[in-house]
Amino acid sequence: xxxxxxxxxLAMGPSHPAMHGIIRINLQLDGERIVDSTVDMGFLHRGxxxxxxxxxxxxxIIYTDRLNYVSAMINNVGYCLAVEKxxxxxxxxxxxxxxxxxxxxxxxxxxxxxxxxxxxxxxxLTAFLYAMEAREYVYELVEMCCGARVxxxxxxxxxxxxxxxxxxxxxxxxxxxxxxxxxxEFSKLLTKNRIFIDRTRGIGVxxxxxxxxxxxxGPCLRASGVPFxxxxxxxxxxxxxxxxxxxxxxxxxxxxxxLVRLFEMEQSLLIVEQGLEKLEDGPVCVDDKRISLPDKxxxxxxxxxxxxxxxxxxxGHGIKPPPGEVYQAVEGANGELGFYIISTGxxxxxxxxxxxxxxxxxxxxxxxIKGHMVADIIPVFSSINMIGGELDR
Numbered sequence: 079x080x081x082x083x084x085x086x087x088l089a090m091g092p093s094h095p096a097m098h099g100i101i102r103i104n105l106q107l108d109g110e111r112i113v114d115s116t117v118d119m120g121f122l123h124r125g126x127x128x129x130x131x132x133x134x135x136x137x138x139i140i141y142t143d144r145l146n147y148v149s150a151m152i153n154n155v156g157y158c159l160a161v162e163k164x165x166x167x168x169x170x171x172x173x174x175x176x177x178x179x180x181x182x183x184x185x186x187x188x189x190x191x192x193x194x195x196x197x198x199x200x201x202x203l204t205a206f207l208y209a210m211e212a213r214e215y216v217y218e219l220v221e222m223c224c225g226a227r228v229x230x231x232x233x234x235x236x237x238x239x240x241x242x243x244x245x246x247x248x249x250x251x252x253x254x255x256x257x258x259x260x261x262x263e264f265s266k267l268l269t270k271n272r273i274f275i276d277r278t279r280g281i282g283v284x285x286x287x288x289x290x291x292x293x294x295x296g297p298c299l300r301a302s303g304v305p306f307x308x309x310x311x312x313x314x315x316x317x318x319x320x321x322x323x324x325x326x327x328x329x330x331x332x333x334x335x336x337l338v339r340l341f342e343m344e345q346s347l348l349i350v351e352q353g354l355e356k357l358e359d360g361p362v363c364v365d366d367k368r369i370s371l372p373d374k375x376x377x378x379x380x381x382x383x384x385x386x387x388x389x390x391x392x393x394g395h396g397i398k399p400p401p402g403e404v405y406q407a408v409e410g411a412n413g414e415l416g417f418y419i420i421s422t423g424x425x426x427x428x429x430x431x432x433x434x435x436x437x438x439x440x441x442x443x444x445x446x447i448k449g450h451m452v453a454d455i456i457p458v459f460s461s462i463n464m465i466g467g468e469l470d471r
Contacts, residue, residue, distance in 0.1 A: 085113045092121045096199055096456050100466045103443065103455065110452045115444045122470035130430040134396045135161050135235050136371075138427070143229035145432065145468045149188035149411040151180045151220070154233040159314060160406035160417040161235045164399035165369065172360040173237050174315045179250070179353040180223060180232065181315075181408075182346040186257065187216040188411030188463070189297075189339040189346075196336065196460035197268060200277050205267045212260035215253040222246055235397055236370045237363025247354050254347055261343055269340070278332040282446035282458035285330055292445070293438035296413025297338045298462055302330035308409035319356070320349050332461040369397055396425040403429075412436045412463050434468040 085106040091097030102118040126145065130138040142153040155177050162169065169177075194209035217227045223242055224232040232239055268274045284294065289302035299306055305326045309317040325341035327334030363370040367386050376383025389395045399421040407416040413435030420429040439462035446458050 090452075090455065092118075096459060098464065098466055100470055101440065101459075101464065103447075105452070107452065112447050112450055112452065112455075115447060117440060117443050119440060120470055122466050124467060124471060126467075126471035127430050127432060131427055134391075134426045135399070136390075136397065138430070139233060139235075140229070140231050143231055145434065145471070146188065146410060146412065146415075146465045147228055147467055148191045148465060149181075149184035150228065150230045151177075151184040151232050152188075152408060152410050153415065154230065155181055155315075156406060156408035156410070156415050157417050158233045158235050159408065160404055160419050161397075161399060163404045163406050164402055164419065164421050165235070165397070167236060167364050167366070167369065169237050169364060170361045171316070172241075172358055173362040175353050175357050176238065176242060176362065177233065178315050178317060178320070179350050179357070180220070182349045182353070183216050183219055183250075185346045185411045186343045187213055187220070189343050190216070192411075192460070192463040193264070193336060193339055196457065197274070199456050199460050200274070202268065202271075202274065205264055208260055208264045208267065212257045212264070215257050215260075219246075219250055219253060222249060234363065234371065236366065237361070241362045247357065250350060250354060254351065258344070258347065261340070265340060269337070275333060277454075278336060278457050278461075280329070281332045281450060281454050282461060283329065283331045284442065284446060288442075288445065289330060292442045294413065294442070295438075296410065296435050297342060298335055298439050299413065300325060301327035301334040301338045303328055308407050308414050312407065314406070314408060320352050322349050332457045335461040398423055398425055407433070410435050412439070412465065412468070415468075432471050434471060436462060436464050436469050440464050440469055 085108055088105045088107055089102055090105055091102040092099050100119070100121040104116045104118065105112055106114040124144070126141055129141050139154055139157060142157045143150040145153045190209045190213040194206045198206035220230060221227050224230045224239060284302050286303045289299050289304060294302065295306065303326060305324045307324045310324060322345045325338045325345065327338050371390055372383040372386045377387045390397065401421055401423045403418070403420045405416055405418045407414050414433065415435055416433035418431040419427050422428045443459065447455050
């Protein structure tokens with residue numbers, strides 16, 4: 079038998095439901111209090127970067143869907159922006175605004191999923207159902223855009239796979255008040271709920287300095303009091319034309335991460351409304367046959383369009399950016415999502431490296447749970463919004 083003073087070792091996950099199947103936390107416990115821990119990742123390990131290096135530039139887009147599958151369009155946009163930087167091209171204004179609109183709707187969708195999972199895992203099933211109702215409204219808009227709900231494959235290098243349908247703007251305007259109504263009800267259930275506050279306030283605290291040292295970005299960094307946002311600090315697309323605020327917390331705990339995401343959803347909806355007002359008519363792809371796929375009417379109706387399609391999609395004949403290397407970051411739902419890409423002038427990347435926002439967050443779990451109870455692991459882990467496909471690339 080172990081002496082009474084020796085800590086008990088307990089492995090939590092990866093089969094534990096709250097660990098989502100791909101995380102194991104090796105706990106050292108004094109009763110139910112956490113003395114120390116280590117975090118093991120890598121139970122999924124998809125090989126995302128190597129898959130991109132073995133496919134053409136446009137074929138890689140379907141793999142970016144699977145990074146953060148709750149806000150796939152942001153991943154699509156980030157990857158395509160990196161390739162477009164290699165090509166030194168800028169997409170048309172309508173394309174840029176549509177990318178912003180759908181990125182912000184995807185952010186709302188992601189935050190709703192994160193908060194729904196967080197409150198469900200701490201026992202608030204009713205609030206979970208409210209959040210799923212609002213997420214369904216966003217999914218309907220995503221489906222209007224590309225025919226899919228989760229893995230969208232919506233963007234293309236140089237533009238979009240297709241323009242949005244004529245009634246898209248009206249559908250968005252119709253659903254924004256519905257989303258706001260549900261978010262308000264969700265907040266009324268939780269924000270001043272005594273049980274929820276006791277489970278989240280003062281739990282998993284990360285100071286401003288600690289968050290920076292660990293490489294935090296996104297809502298978790300802003301909850302610790304650092305107002306960094308890629309959309310504002312290193313603008314991309316036409317984000318510099320939009321007026322929005324950056325919600326910032328002060329305590330860096332689970333409760334502040336909840337509040338930051340709640341307020342960010344309203345800012346995203348404001349950006350969407352502004353985007354609809356500035357959405358102008360025009361093309362959604364660059365006018366360059368070496369980059370953009372031809373219209374399907376041309377592919378099926380004349381030999382030139384068919385040949386253009388054939389050349390762009392066949393291995394060895396597709397898009398060929400000049401040799402070089404780039405890094406492009408976007409503000410993903412969890413933080414800075416970056417793509418570092420090297421081109422040797424071939425039809426696919428020589429090297430692709432993804433900077434996933436939730437990797438530094440997951441690495442800090444041991445710091446956040448030390449000294450807390452075993453039950454506190456659940457709200458802490460939920461508050462970082464770990465997404466398996468993004469973490470174990």
